[in-house]
Amino acid sequence: MNKFETIEIKTDLLILGGGMAACGAAFEAAHWAKQNNLKVTMVDKAAIDRSGAVAMGLSAINMYVGLKDNDNTIKEYVEYVKNDLMGIARDDLVANIARHVDSSVHLFEKWGLPIWKDEDGKYTHEGRWQIMINGESYKAIVAEAAKNALKELGENGSYYERIFITEPIIDGNRCTGAIGFSVREEKIYIFRAKAVIAAMGGAVHVFKPRSVGEGLGRSWYPPFNSGASAYFTIKAGAEMTCQEVRFVPVRFKDAYGPVGAWFLLFKSKATNALGEDYMQTRAEELKKWAPYGLSKPTPANLRNYLMMLEVMEGKHPIYMKTDEAIKNIASEIEDPKQAKRKLKKLENEAWEDFLDMTISQALLWASTNVFPEEQPSEIAACEPYFISSHSGASGAWLSGPEDMAPDEYKWGYPQMTTAKGLFAAGDASGASSHKFSSGSFTEGRISAKAAISFCVDNPELPEINATKIEELKFQLLKPLEVFNEHKNYSNDKDINPNFVKPKMFMFRLQKIMDEYAGGVSTHFKTSAPLMKKGLEFLKYMKEDAEKLAAEDLHELMRCWENIHRLWQAESHIRTMLFREETRWPGYYFRSDFPAMKEDWKCFANCRWNPETKEWEMMKKEVIDLVD
Numbered sequence: 001m002n003k004f005e006t007i008e009i010k011t012d013l014l015i016l017g018g019g020m021a022a023c024g025a026a027f028e029a030a031h032w033a034k035q036n037n038l039k040v041t042m043v044d045k046a047a048i049d050r051s052g053a054v055a056m057g058l059s060a061i062n063m064y065v066g067l068k069d070n071d072n073t074i075k076e077y078v079e080y081v082k083n084d085l086m087g088i089a090r091d092d093l094v095a096n097i098a099r100h101v102d103s104s105v106h107l108f109e110k111w112g113l114p115i116w117k118d119e120d121g122k123y124t125h126e127g128r129w130q131i132m133i134n135g136e137s138y139k140a141i142v143a144e145a146a147k148n149a150l151k152e153l154g155e156n157g158s159y160y161e162r163i164f165i166t167e168p169i170i171d172g173n174r175c176t177g178a179i180g181f182s183v184r185e186e187k188i189y190i191f192r193a194k195a196v197i198a199a200m201g202g203a204v205h206v207f208k209p210r211s212v213g214e215g216l217g218r219s220w221y222p223p224f225n226s227g228a229s230a231y232f233t234i235k236a237g238a239e240m241t242c243q244e245v246r247f248v249p250v251r252f253k254d255a256y257g258p259v260g261a262w263f264l265l266f267k268s269k270a271t272n273a274l275g276e277d278y279m280q281t282r283a284e285e286l287k288k289w290a291p292y293g294l295s296k297p298t299p300a301n302l303r304n305y306l307m308m309l310e311v312m313e314g315k316h317p318i319y320m321k322t323d324e325a326i327k328n329i330a331s332e333i334e335d336p337k338q339a340k341r342k343l344k345k346l347e348n349e350a351w352e353d354f355l356d357m358t359i360s361q362a363l364l365w366a367s368t369n370v371f372p373e374e375q376p377s378e379i380a381a382c383e384p385y386f387i388s389s390h391s392g393a394s395g396a397w398l399s400g401p402e403d404m405a406p407d408e409y410k411w412g413y414p415q416m417t418t419a420k421g422l423f424a425a426g427d428a429s430g431a432s433s434h435k436f437s438s439g440s441f442t443e444g445r446i447s448a449k450a451a452i453s454f455c456v457d458n459p460e461l462p463e464i465n466a467t468k469i470e471e472l473k474f475q476l477l478k479p480l481e482v483f484n485e486h487k488n489y490s491n492d493k494d495i496n497p498n499f500v501k502p503k504m505f506m507f508r509l510q511k512i513m514d515e516y517a518g519g520v521s522t523h524f525k526t527s528a529p530l531m532k533k534g535l536e537f538l539k540y541m542k543e544d545a546e547k548l549a550a551e552d553l554h555e556l557m558r559c560w561e562n563i564h565r566l567w568q569a570e571s572h573i574r575t576m577l578f579r580e581e582t583r584w585p586g587y588y589f590r591s592d593f594p595a596m597k598e599d600w601k602c603f604a605n606c607r608w609n610p611e612t613k614e615w616e617m618m619k620k621e622v623i624d625l626v627d
């Protein structure tokens with residue numbers, strides 16, 4: 001431990017993460033910081049150019065309201081989001097993002113992101129709210145703008161890459177900074193700040209993935225988003241919301257290629273192995289989940305559920321009829337020459353959709369001789385992820401915008417958690433789903449503007465307690481100490497009765513979540529007895545976390561990633577247990593409470609109390625701002 005250098009950084013605004021939300025925050029913060037002579041610091045565990053969910057690129061921008069060019073309204077967007085989440089959403093937060101998102105998209109275009117255009121010069125829509133892009137360099141383009149904005153602040157703007165944030169620094173109910181370490185050098189970083197924005201993405205690999213063994217690490221959402229946001233906000237004592245809502249996306253099987261372009265742009269159908277369109281043949285089932293079951297589009301979890309019913313009856317594989325979809329579009333063109341040209345264009349677009357954002361799906365197609373225009377491809381439900389920017393909702397409970405939020409949702413600056421000075425955006429903030437890349441960037445901007453106001457109103461840099469910092473440093477490095485102390489006990493560095501390596505720890509967590517909390521193996525089904533047993537095992541895991549061992553900096557990061565996942569897992573089980581109903585079949589199903597309860601239309605919130613170290617569970621009212 002003594003070898004580690006400690007570096008203390010003092011800043012006004014600290015932005016944690018370097019993804020879409022963090023880049024939005026940096027870009028906006030720079031503008032307001034300049035006017036107020038404030039310092040802004042951004043910290044990412046990776047290299048900002050290719051970090052987070054957009055690392056590989058994306059093929060669409062999935063949140064574009066089109067207020068000017070499409071006549072869509074904010075109200076319609078809020079209704080769309082709320083229906084998709086079975087009636088549970090913070091209208092004020094969603095509306096706030098919706099009214100600003102278009103301007104972010106226009107900035108992306110100005111910075112060089114190619115957006116598809118129709119013959120009339122309008123954006124090409126994938127669906128009503130989604131537009132198509134050539135997005136393999138999306139993240140690099142956005143990162144460049146964020147970094148340039150910070151550079152323009154001169155000495156007042158800085159970013160740190162390859163620094164893994166482990167823990168919040170708190171003083172009572174105030175977040176006063178963060179601690180982390182370099183994944184390349186023996187350095188501990190103490191960041192002291194007046195305001196902090198948590199934007200470290202969602203959580204992947206909490207549940208056992210479908211891809212194990214030779215496929216381990218392949219997932220739809222990026223495996224390097226490992227629950228840091230949830231851990232950070234929970235440990236800071238912030239109230240969390242919707243921790244029961246996991247997102248189970250349907251994806252092309254094994255390489256996790258997204259389905260949106262197929263369903264929306266190519267108007268493809270999915271069928272069971274017998275060729276039956278289960279959205280038609282099982283339409284009756286949707287009535288059970290009214291009113292949301294009958295809303296259009298059908299909520300994502302219910303689309304999943306109808307598919308899962310097929311699988312449970314053994315009527316899979318489930319197929320995306322790519323061949324039929326391509327032929328249908330081409331057949332609309334009468335002139336044979338033009339039809340042939342169109343067919344070629346569609347083939348190209350089909351491949352590009354994956355080469356832009358999920359390259360391994362294109363590789364899998366190539367290596368298994370798939371020609372999407374000639375044969376269908378298998379799709380399947382993935383393992384659950386925690387992500388509030390797509391069709392999930394878990395994250396921190398935030399104060400809403402001053403001009404829209406009802407009093408019950410307002411206690412401070414917009415986007416501030418219930419911990420003073422701590423803000424959240426993107427996958428870190430809850431109950432404002434369907435923000436995707438563009439909405440997350442926009443939410444980062446909104447958070448930064450509010451956080452800078454907080455810095456202006458609270459000009460003193462909070463003190464930090466030196467004894468507490470020493471304790472945090474000790475805990476941070478402990479896995480290295482544990483390894484060094486015991487490494488000679490056995491002749492295999494990975495197998496030792498005195499410690500557990502992070503990979504084994506992760507496997508154990510994933511097995512518990514899979515079997516007790518409704519993972520892939522149990523068809524996403526769970527119950528109170530199962531969850532109580534699962535919680536008991538998680539308690540042992542918390543004890544065993546003290547024995548995590550790291551042989552180098554990379555493994556130290558792996559240890560902390562899994563501690564973060566563990567806390568995300570615990571808050572998830574506790575909230576599913578608290579909410580005695582099934583509201584999101586297709587995401588999870590409670591066999592002991594298989595129906596939706598009307599009187600349970602509420603947010604299920606939770607808080608870990610840093611003083612008592614106990615969890616508190618609470619219901620919060622859903623206040624509808626639109627019908």
Ligand code: SFD
Pocket residue numbers: 016017018019020021022043044045046048051052053054058059060061062063163164165166199200201202220221222224225226228229258259260357358389390425426427428435436437438440441
């Ligand atoms: O088709 C730490 N997403 C899509 N959004 C779209 O708009 N269009 C699409 O086409 C999308 N699709 C899609 C998407 C994602 C993925 C993986 C695929 C396909 C394959 C969703 C968006 O990408 C997503 O909504 C946003 O990126 C969310 O933004 P944000 O900022 O909440 O998360 P991030 O971008 O992943 O960034 C997280 C950052 O945190 C860092 N980090 N830093 C320090 N310390 C720690 N301990 C940290 N832990 C994490 C990360 O490095 C990263 O910088 S489609 O499927 O719908």
Ligand code: AMP
Pocket residue numbers: 062127130249250258259260261263264297298300303391
């Ligand atoms: P995905 O590729 O599944 O991440 O979806 C991209 C976008 O398309 C998101 O906005 C989804 O909500 C939407 N989407 C995907 N499939 C469907 C569908 N079958 N019906 C309606 N919207 C969909």
